[in-house]
Amino acid sequence: MAAKVNASARIPSGRFTRAGRRRTPVDFLRDAVLWIIILLFFLPALWIILTSIRPNVEINTRPPVWIPSTLDFTSYKILFGMPLPEGAFDMGASIPVASYARNSTVIALVSTLIALTLGTLAGYVFARFRFKAKNGVFLSMMLLRAVPGVALSLPLFILFVRIGLSDKIIGMIIAYSAMNIPFTAWLMDGFFRAVPEELDDAALIDGCSRWTSFLRVDLPLALPGVAASGIFAFLTCWNEYALSTVITRTSASRTFPPALYEFTGSFVSDWRGMTALSVLMLIPAVIFVALVQRQLMEGLTSGAVKG
């Protein structure tokens, strides 16, 4: 933990490299190349944003209109429940955005919390305890994660119908928690391993129980790791489609990803409405990631991802 690493070697001036050498034209050229690559990667996202705020006649034209001539927020207004203007083409009007937003938020947040709690406990067990069945338990957890949503969707739907969980928020929370526990456990195992075991032993010698030592010593030190796992779990839940489209049937539990499908018709698709909803979907994810981004890097650089 205390080892001198590149990440902590912050050099205040922009005129020097990390190694402390004066920056040469080659360094500037290299940074320019990186910016170009990153902007190329950003281009598809930018196109989505631009499409959502341009007049409908500028979409799907040939030759293309690159820069919107005027800003047009009609699609957003419709998603927020304003009446459809006379003669406007927008499929967003029939979508209960408020219910979908509530469902997506509740399901993603609660199942992320559950997956983090149970996955962190499991990861701690994998990192600190020795018992015979450990490898088997770990392996079977990872194996069960290898089953994709599309293979699971129908049998799970049939099971959920039998036990009254289909089209219920609680059912989706249970399903998504299960999907994220194995990966969280794997990541947290690594993060707990990056915490020196001697600290634990010292706490135990001083009379802490295993549980208090976990709460007071290991957990605080592994918190950046919890944040990193949290990002991955949240994004998985927020963006999952295959299970949600089968298990959620109505606005009682339907989340955003299947809702995107509702903008496509048999002959026409409402691209502007779809991109507007996509931007709305991206905002919470961007905010969440921006908030925990530093912890993510801190967590990942602690060496926990090794092996």
Added chain:
Amino acid sequence: MAAEPLAQQRGVTRGGRTFALKESVYLPIALLVPGFLVILLVVGFPMLYSLFLSFTDYTLINKSLHLIGLQNYITLFQDPVFGQAFGRTLLFMTLAVNLEFLLGLGIAQLMAKVIRGQGLLRTLMMIPMMFAPILVGFQFKWFFNDQVGLVNNILFSLTGHAHIIPWLVNVPLGFISILVAELWMGTPFMVIILEAGILSLPIEPFEAADVDGASGWQKFRHLTWPMLMPFIYTALAIRSLDLARVYDVVRIMTAGGPGNRTELIWTYVFRLAFSGHNFSLGSAMSYVTVLISFLFTWYLFTNVIKSRWEGR
């Protein structure tokens, strides 16, 4: 289990004194059980049910059940499309994982050297990770549209005359278009993990190499690469497992078509189980595929256990 003691003893030596630490054997069980139960309910139980269905003639229309033994599995192995879809999935995985890795390693190397604007660069880089796979599918289906798609439009603006390239229809182009979408979505994850790896490397060996006059390539080959190996392994493992389950993007972009030209294993399962309503055959197929990915996962994670846990 019955023969095991209630508590295990472990000796820890501190300052010449040995302390005997008592560990309850029930605590780890209590901590593991809740998570494991949830997974069993959501994944284990339905998978057992679909295993049972794969031995029947169950369809979504005709709900009567007859046990037909291994018939579905025999049909499956005689089906040329299944073999093709399976091979195409393997090819797709291999290409995507390797290209994402090379691209990711290059970007991560550049990113780790940046002094100013690193936070902004990293956030921009991570934006594709936040896109729902289904959205990526719609988006790239639209970009690769032959009439009004962004790609043909850019070609139009660059060359001055119209190109109507049917990206999603032609034989290698459809596969390549899906690959591009998957690369866009998956590379940022590689960048993040590998950049974290590069940033966590100790600085001293590089200073020593500089003193000895090592070239950039020598430093990469003999210092960065071997020390980065654990991170590389993790990034490759996670991405290949994700790619083995690739579905949403392909489902939206081509749905495996036209014909079966871009059929991957999970779009074919979907086609049989839902669109074709042959649910039991679809179950058999997903079972065969899941068993193969089990082998793959098992291989990956026994290696993880070996390298990370060293037997404890």
